[in-house]
Amino acid sequence: MQITNSLSLRIVDINHIVPHEHHDKNRSDRIYKQIQKDKILKNPPIVAQYHRQYVLLDGATRVSALHALKCPHIVVQEIDQDIDQLSLSTWNHVLQGIEKEELLSMIKITPNIVLETNFDITNHFKIDQALCSVTTSEKTFHVVDTSNNNDSQVLTLSNFVNNYSKKTNVLRTKESDIKSLQKDITSSITLIQFPKFAAKFILESATNNNLLPAGVTKFSINKRVLGVNMPLDLLCSNQSLTDKNAWLNNLITNKIQLNKVRQYTEPVIIIED
Template identity: 25%
Template structure:
């Protein structure tokens, strides 16, 4: 169990890759929290790419917040790519003008039955009505579909508060909201997106990660001060006798 701390690595910020966009309000809040608290509670989680860089799969906002605050090195937890699975977040979105605008978007067509064609997104309304969103043109290339995923999320993400739920959480969305569900992506597809200099929409991909390390609470001064790496190593060594492993489900309040 103690070896889990060996997965923590202090890496150059320039070697880090992000696979999704950010939410401005959430990013600003994290910057403020990091400055006030002075600790990195949960290190971002990454997988190493074939090119030797680190793709953040959990903690994109934490990573960007630290970069914005001027940290040249960031502490991350590097995990085995074979010990993760990729799902999706479902978005529960309040209805508004965005809903009418999207339904009139000339790039899409709406269907009430699922066809053999891969939809861009599925929508579940509070009364149980299901609608599938398809592109007007035949769009099969990953990067073309990516542009349409962004178009859908940008319709609502900047104007209303989105409530994320795990894929398949069950039930109908509350009144005056709609549930938006996207297709799953593979890790290889995410790497293709990043290699092309693009990113996924924020809060769409969801990773299930074995051996997630939480509540490390690393003092940020160790990441910024000259010689801080020695203090960091000593800090992590002291943590080895304070690890607890929970084999059962845990509910965490943010």
């Protein structure tokens, strides 16, 4: 289906969307309740077409929530950038209230991984060098997968992140200095940093159903659309995709004509409820 609005928005079959990461169940439950209460989907997930599939780049919790609400369709923003031009970085994870010994035990019982304390690599390491780095107040060490297989490495990393996510609250941050982080957090913390991923690696993994952990990748999207506020009744209705997309395109046209579509180029900070 060709996009017929200038914002690259379209409504698609939700079952045609392929995730690239696991979703965070706690976040999904919260988003589910919010969407159910508001009866709208405020911000469209971001997708890219790859091998004739819609790979989900951002919005896993929203897609999961609409699956739970049994919506057959969902509004998405499809990016038209070349895959190699996608801006991709990673979040760092801050773990609170988990003892170092418990975390180390969690690592040591996982097959195919070892701990390296003297690891001479840059901050922008790759997954074939290490799955992640772990920094405590005392030292930094790296978690290394010994399998030499990318699929196995992604699975092992996902299992590790899922295991500690069940034990403690995980904060996402771009900060990489544990001393700076500790100033704002009263309890002891551990900082987890992840490898540098190529966008093509992410898309290939997604189409092979080899999912990364939740909350690790961060795609920076040019001209990202927010505040669409799609009615849940429309997305969940029995109307055809053609009719729903005609409604969406008419909505966008009217918004533009009424000067209700604005582009902000400066970075912003959003405070959520």
